[in-house]
Amino acid sequence: MAKSHDSDSRKVLEQAIHVERLALAQDLAELSEAQWAEASLCERWTVEDVVAHLTAGASTRMWRWLLSMLAARFNPDLHNDRRLAEHRGATSEETLRRFREVVAGPAGPTGHTAAWLGEIVVHSEDIRRPLGLVRTPPVATTTAVARFFAGRDFTVASKTAIEGLRIEATDGPFATGAGDLLRGPTLSLVMGMAGRAAACEDLEGDGAAILRARLRSNSRTSQ
Structure with a gap:
């Protein structure tokens, strides 16, 4: 019973991740080029950088994540910057297209589903708040x-x-x-x-x- 409950809880969290990704994708579709280049609440990262980071998190499997961390000598900033650059498009339209492709994808590289829900909730607010956009998740x-x-x-x-x-x-x-x-x-x-x-x-x-x-x-x- 406990395993079944854990599985059900994980599914609920995964569905919430998909809902928040979709809501962010819809907001991003309305942004101007200037807004894509705005500073987010994440130090050093623009709105477009944050979107690319979210795409990376949803696209990187456990083994690739571990190899990336090892290559970065377990420096999370270096790891994140490398994966961000990999998933950022040549244009904001391409960056958005790549993000849309992972909206219904896996929660993240590890089994910490609540953490990856936190990833999309926090980074969505990192983007929305500086732009004056408002969304309160359930x-x-x-x-x-x-x-x-x-x-x-x-x-x-x-x-x-x-x-x-x-x-x-x-x-x-x-x-x-x-x-x-x-x-x-x-x-x-x-x-x-x-x-x-x-x-x-x-x-x-x-x-x-x-x-x-x-x-x-x-x-x-x-x-």
Whole structure:
């Protein structure tokens, strides 16, 4: 029964990934060339770069991912930049076409399905927020990502970011931790855990200032 439940849960998460990819593809179809070249919330990456990164994640199987990481000496930035360059098209139209081809494809290179759901949720917001586009994924989707992010550091130091804080969503059931209160929409909590300081504008409580200071400190350290 447990294996069946896990399989069902994975299918739900995979379907959510496909929904969010499709929604992003629809938004991307309306962008101008100038918007494709806009800076995203990801440091160093434009909107088009982020799209190519998402295509790479959905196109790279486990063995290829491991070989790429090994070749990059386990430097995730170098690994990501190489895969991004591989999947970025000669034009924005080609980059979008390549992304559309993976909309219904695999979740990601590993079996951490909730993490790859977080990948599309966070990077979609990385693109939309600077462009003034608004989409709030279903609360079940953002809650699944929030729970994964709060439980471990995987591709982002999400658990570390909220250490010692009490987290409460204002639009859903997500709640965790103890300490200074950090509350707000689940999507904004997810973005904050993913290291996006811009999300702190949507959050409240004494924990908001603490999270903002941590993210700024991490940003300075990584420069």
